[in-house]
Amino acid sequence: xxxxxxxxxxxxxxxxxxxxxxxxxxxxxxxxxxxxxxxxxxxxxxxxxxxxxxxxxxxxxxxxxxxxxxxxxxxxxxxxxxxxxxxxxxxxxxxxxxxxxxxxxxxxxxxxxxxxxxxxxxxxxxxxxxxxxxxxxxxxxxxxxxxxxxxxxxxxxxxxxxxxxxxxxxxxxxxxxxxxxxxxxxxxxxxxxxxxxxxxxxxxxxxxxxxxxxxxxxxxxxxxxxxxxxxxxxxxxxxxxxxxxxxxxxxxxxxxxxxxxxxxxxxxxx
Numbered sequence: 001x002x003x004x005x006x007x008x009x010x011x012x013x014x015x016x017x018x019x020x021x022x023x024x025x026x027x028x029x030x031x032x033x034x035x036x037x038x039x040x041x042x043x044x045x046x047x048x049x050x051x052x053x054x055x056x057x058x059x060x061x062x063x064x065x066x067x068x069x070x071x072x073x074x075x076x077x078x079x080x081x082x083x084x085x086x087x088x089x090x091x092x093x094x095x096x097x098x099x100x101x102x103x104x105x106x107x108x109x110x111x112x113x114x115x116x117x118x119x120x121x122x123x124x125x126x127x128x129x130x131x132x133x134x135x136x137x138x139x140x141x142x143x144x145x146x147x148x149x150x151x152x153x154x155x156x157x158x159x160x161x162x163x164x165x166x167x168x169x170x171x172x173x174x175x176x177x178x179x180x181x182x183x184x185x186x187x188x189x190x191x192x193x194x195x196x197x198x199x200x201x202x203x204x205x206x207x208x209x210x211x212x213x214x215x216x217x218x219x220x221x222x223x224x225x226x227x228x229x230x231x232x233x234x235x236x237x238x239x240x241x242x243x244x245x246x247x248x249x250x251x252x253x254x255x256x257x258x259x260x261x262x263x264x265x266x267x268x269x270x
Contacts, residue, residue: 006076018083051077191227209236215227
């Protein structure tokens with residue numbers, strides 16, 4: 001289901017690009033925007049450029065975001081590149097303002113879907129997620145800030161009218177992402193299990209958060225238990241639950257909202 005949604009999200013993003021933005025020379029955010037810029041100015045395929053430009057950041061994501069997110073991101077980059085190659089670059093509407101608004105909105109929906117299922121669309125999404133983990137700033141806001149250089153390049157190459165449309169599209173995309181992808185909200189997990197050692201190692205290998213463990217026993221069974229406490233962002237709970245269930249189907253997981261975090265939340269405690 002996760003990978004299916006990542007593919008659907010990639011298709012939605014490709015539709016936003018090829019049917020709304022690219023026909024008018026409007027750039028998207030991130031590495032995809034750079035690929036569109038080069039593709040418009042050269043005979044190279046935008047899909048192939050998107051894949052090649054994303055490779056270095058995929059490697060960065062592998063070492064900083066974990067293997068599971070990187071695999072989903074690789075799937076997204078490959079599928080998005082294929083969809084950009086296959087779908088025709090044909091404007092749905094003749095009005096550039098309507099295309100800008102709907103292209104930004106549709107692209108934001110696609111990217112938000114990908115983010116909610118623990119992937120990224122590649123490129124600056126990876127950088128934004130890393131910075132969001134360290135600063136707790138919204139992902140959409142970070143993407144908007146980092147894409148200022150793309151707007152400047154767009155204005156220099158295509159004129160400032162197109163640059164302003166590009167800026168509007170990027171802004172709408174960022175706002176839609178923050179409206180749908182609310183998973184930067186903090187939650188506290190209390191995990192009670194009999195497989196604490198195995199879960200501990202898997203968490204250390206794949207999750208960018210510290211946690212605390214303690215021993216206990218069941219009030220009824222008096223069976224020895226391990227308790228794991230950790231504060232994470234909401235999007236990370238999906239991966240954590242998968243890790244816990246892969247080792248202990250009967251583990252007890254209690255998740256509750258966290259109002260404030262004061263301490264080393266953003267630090268990798270490995």
